Amino acid sequence: MSTTLSRTNAALQGLLLGLNGAYLGCVLLGAFLPSWPFNGLFTPAAAIALLLQDLQYALLTSAQVSYYLMWARIGALALLSLWLFYFFS
């Protein structure tokens, strides 16, 4: 059984890390604003997804880390863009 990730899998995992991390960040921000709602199902799901991410991070090769982090930034930017659209467009 392989204990490393494929390049595509690393990109997808990075994207999901960014989405989940930024979503949880927005939920935390929502605690200070009367807006972005805490969701009893999706907030714990995002937290569990981040914990699972920790397991897979260890499977990345050193060459994949920067690629993974680039996709994580793309995911986070996508979610933050959606957040801005949701409230301010």
Place this chain on the structure above:
Amino acid sequence: MAVPTVLRRVAGIFGNTLLFSLHLLFGLLLCLYLSYKVFERQFAIDALPAGIEPSSVVLLSGESGFREGCGAAVFRLSGYTRKRLLQEGGAFLESARQARGYGSSYYSYEPWQETPVPGGFTSEGGWPPLWCAGIDTRLARRIHTAMQAPGAFYSIKPEGLLLLIPDEGLIVSGYDG
């Protein structure tokens, strides 16, 4: 990067495929939820009468059962709409009687009136849609105060009420039923 032995074992037991599937499932769940939130936002905007322009979302939330629901949408009034309301009052709203996105009678609004709203809307210790939406108490207090004093405008629709508060710059749409 060296993989710690324990994690190698975990990966061996559960397998990359299972982890990958779980990740994908959680990712898809989150994307579905976010898509729903965007759809819900557009639905709430489309239910506002044409001519009443929101500038941004303050709160959009509620509770729903099988066929019933209760909740509220709170938007900030656009500068233009707020200015017209402050200048012209209720006359500005005379033609704002039908939702911009829906033509059915369920989305038609009764003639606009100035607050206070009839006592029945706030007789249960507050307007129920606000509590269903999990609104914070400061914002709820501002809305309840506006509902019970002159200076704001409201219109009733089937299972709902739309309130415009020019002084606060808020549009509040609540539904219950």
